[in-house]
Amino acid sequence: MSKITIIGSGNIGLSLAKGLVKSGQYMPTDITLTRRNIANLQEEAAFGFRVGDNNAEAVLHAEIVVLAILPQQLRNVLEEIRGTVHVSQIIVSVVSGVSCADIKQVLGLDKLVVRAMPNTAIAIGQSMTCIATDTATDGEIKEVERLFESVGAVVVIQEDLMTSATALCACGIAFFLRAIRAASQGGVEIGFHAHDALKMAVQTAKGAADLLLQTKNHPEGEIDKVTSPKGCTIAGLNEMEHNGFSSAFIKGIKLSAEKAGGLYSE
Numbered sequence: 001m002s003k004i005t006i007i008g009s010g011n012i013g014l015s016l017a018k019g020l021v022k023s024g025q026y027m028p029t030d031i032t033l034t035r036r037n038i039a040n041l042q043e044e045a046a047f048g049f050r051v052g053d054n055n056a057e058a059v060l061h062a063e064i065v066v067l068a069i070l071p072q073q074l075r076n077v078l079e080e081i082r083g084t085v086h087v088s089q090i091i092v093s094v095v096s097g098v099s100c101a102d103i104k105q106v107l108g109l110d111k112l113v114v115r116a117m118p119n120t121a122i123a124i125g126q127s128m129t130c131i132a133t134d135t136a137t138d139g140e141i142k143e144v145e146r147l148f149e150s151v152g153a154v155v156v157i158q159e160d161l162m163t164s165a166t167a168l169c170a171c172g173i174a175f176f177l178r179a180i181r182a183a184s185q186g187g188v189e190i191g192f193h194a195h196d197a198l199k200m201a202v203q204t205a206k207g208a209a210d211l212l213l214q215t216k217n218h219p220e221g222e223i224d225k226v227t228s229p230k231g232c233t234i235a236g237l238n239e240m241e242h243n244g245f246s247s248a249f250i251k252g253i254k255l256s257a258e259k260a261g262g263l264y265s266e
C-alpha cells in the first residue's frame with residue numbers, strides 16, 4: 001500500500017488515519033501524522049503511527065500527502081513543504097474553500113492536487129467523500145477514489161461544487177446528528193429515559209437511511225407508507241413543517257455552503 005502522510009492530525013486527519021487502519025488496507029506504520037503539538041499524538045504513536053512535527057521531512061517518503069489543516073493554517077504549511085514535495089506525489093487536500101489552483105500557486109504548477117471532502121464517519125468506514133480536481137488524469141483520480149472507497153462511498157464531482165459538497169456531506173453529518181439528538185429529547189419529553197430515547201432515535205435514523213440505501217426509493221414514498229390517514233405521523237410531520245423543519249434544514253445547508261466558500265479569505 002502507498003505510504004501516506006497526513007499533515008494536520010486533528011478531527012478529520014485522525015478520523016481518516018483511524019478509518020484507513022480499520023479498513024485493513026493500511027498498517028499504522030504506513031501512515032505518518034504531523035501536528036505542531038506532538039505531545040497530543042502519544043496515543044497514536046503508541047498504536048504504531050509514525051508521528052512528527054516537521055512537515056517538510058514528513059512528506060519526503062510519502063506517495064500521498066493529505067493536507068488536513070484549517071484553511072487559515074494552509075499557507076504556512078504549503079510554504080514549509082514546498083521544497084520537499086515532488087511531482088510523483090499526489091497532494092490530497094481536504095481543506096474547505098481552497099482550490100487546487102490556490103494550492104498549486106504556492107507549491108508549483110507541476111504538482112498534482114486532488115481535493116477530497118470526507119466527513120467524520122470516515123473513522124468507521126462510512127464517509128460520504130466527494131472528490132474533485134482541475135488537471136489530474138483519470139488514472140490519478142482513480143487512485144484517490146480507491147483510497148477513499150476503502151473508508152466509505154465516493155462521488156467524483158466538478159471542482160466548483162466542492163463548497164456545496166462541504167455543506168451537504170461534511171457539515172451534513174452534524175446536521176443529522178443534531179436531528180437525532182432532537183428526536184431523543186422529544187423521546188424524553190414523552191416518557192423515556194435519556195439513554196433509551198437516544199438508542200431508539202439512533203436506530204430509527206439508521207433504519208430510515210438504510211431503507212433509502214437498500215430500496216433506492218424516494219424519501220416521500222417511504223413517508224407515505226408511514227402516514228396513516230388521520231393518523232399521528234402526519235399530524236407530527238405537519239406540525240414540524242409548520243415550524244419550518246425542511247426550510248430550516250435547507251437554509252442551514254445554504255449558509256454553510258456560503259461560509260465554506262469564504263473560509264480561505266477570512
Ligand SMILES: NC(=O)C1=CN([C@@H]2O[C@H](COP(=O)(O)OP(=O)(O)OC[C@H]3O[C@@H](n4cnc5c(N)ncnc54)[C@H](OP(=O)(O)O)[C@@H]3O)[C@@H](O)[C@H]2O)C=CC1
Binds near residue numbers: 011040
Ligand atoms: N472536521 C471535519 O469534519 C472536516 C474538516 N474538513 C477540513 O479539514 C481541515 C481540518 O479540520 P479539523 O480536523 O476539523 O480541524 P482541527 O483543528 O481539528 O485539526 C487541524 C489540525 O492541524 C494541526 N496543525 C495546525 N497547524 C499545523 C502545522 N503547521 N503543521 C501540522 N499540523 C498543524 C493542528 O494541531 P496543532 O495545533 O497541534 O498543530 C490540528 O490538530 C479544515 O480545513 C476543514 O475545513 C473537511 C471535512 C470534514
Ligand SMILES: O=C(O)[C@@H]1CCC=N1
Binds near residue numbers: 096166170171
Ligand atoms: O466546520 C468546518 O468548517 C469544517 C468543514 C466541514 C466540516 N467541518
